[in-house]
Amino acid sequence: KNEVEQSPQNLTAQEGEFITINCSYSVGISALHWLQxxxxxxxxxxxMLSSGKKKHGRLxxxxxxxxxxxSLHITASHPRDSAVYICAVSIGTASKLTFGTGTxxxxxx
Amino acid sequence: xSGVTQTPKHLIxxxxxxxxxxxxxxxxxxxxxWYQQSLDQGLQFLIQYYNxxxxxxGNILERFSAQQFPDxxxxxxxxxxxxxxxxxxxxxxxxxxxxxxxxxxxxxxxxTVV
Numbered sequence: 001k002n003e004v005e006q007s008p009q010n011l012t013a014q015e016g017e018f019i020t021i022n023c024s025y026s027v028g029i030s031a032l033h034w035l036q037x038x039x040x041x042x043x044x045x046x047x048m049l050s051s052g053k054k055k056h057g058r059l060x061x062x063x064x065x066x067x068x069x070x071s072l073h074i075t076a077s078h079p080r081d082s083a084v085y086i087c088a089v090s091i092g093t094a095s096k097l098t099f100g101t102g103t104x105x106x107x108x109x
Numbered sequence: 110x111s112g113v114t115q116t117p118k119h120l121i122x123x124x125x126x127x128x129x130x131x132x133x134x135x136x137x138x139x140x141x142x143w144y145q146q147s148l149d150q151g152l153q154f155l156i157q158y159y160n161x162x163x164x165x166x167g168n169i170l171e172r173f174s175a176q177q178f179p180d181x182x183x184x185x186x187x188x189x190x191x192x193x194x195x196x197x198x199x200x201x202x203x204x205x206x207x208x209x210x211x212x213x214x215x216x217x218x219x220x221t222v223v
Contacts, residue, residue: 033211033212035214041197041216041217041219042214042215042216042217043199043201043214043217044214045211045212045213045214048211048212086152088152094165095140095157095164095165095203096142096154096157096165096167097142097144097152097154097201097212098154099151099152099153101151102151
C-alpha cells in the first residue's frame with residue numbers, strides 16, 4: 001500500500017465548477033505539500049501545510065492531522081487549471097518528499 | 110523562473126553512455142534534492158545534499174552518483190545508461206532542511222536513452 005494515496009486519478013470538469021482533490025496518508029508527517037505539474041513537465045509548489053487551512057486566490061488547501069487527510073479545492077475552475085496535481089508529504093523528521101500518484105485535471109469550456 | 114536552474118532541459122543519449130545533469134539552487138538555499146519521475150514509478154526521491162554533504166539517500170541506483178559543490182550547485186551523474194533510465198529528473202532546493210521552509214523545483218531535465 002502506498003504511503004500517500006490520491007483520488008480521483010483523473011478528473012474532468014467544466015469551466016466554473018468547484019473541484020476537490022483528496023489526499024490520504026498512512027504515516028506520521030511533518031508537512032504536506034500540494035504541487036502542480038503542467039504538460040511540459042515543470043513542477044510548482046502550491047501549498048505547504050502542517051495544520052488547518054491555506055488559501056491562495058482560487059485555491060484552498062485543508063489538512064486534518066487526526067484523520068490523516070488533506071483536500072485541495074479549486075473554486076471557479078478555468079481551463080488554465082488543467083494540470084496534474086500532486087500531493088506529497090515529509091515523513092517524520094525527514095525532509096525528502098514522498099509523493100502520491102497525482103490527479104490529472106482537465107477543465108473544459 | 111522559479112530560481113532553480115536545471116541544465117540541460119533535454120538530453121538524448123545511447124545506452125551505455127554517461128551523462129551529467131546540473132542544478133543551481135535558488136539563491137540562499139542550502140539543500141538540494143534530486144527526484145526522478147518515470148511513467149511507471151511516478152516521482153521518487155533519489156538523494157539530498159545539504160551544504161555540500163550528503164544528507165539522505167533514496168532509491169538511487171549504484172550507477173548514479175551526485176555531489177554538491179562549494180558554490181552549492183549540484184550535479185547528478187548517471188552512468189552505464191539503460192533504456193529504463195529514461196525519465197524526467199527534477200532538482201528542488203530548500204532553505205535549510207525543507208520541512209518548514211518549502212521547496213522550489215527546477216523545470217527538470219528530460220533524459221531519453223535510446
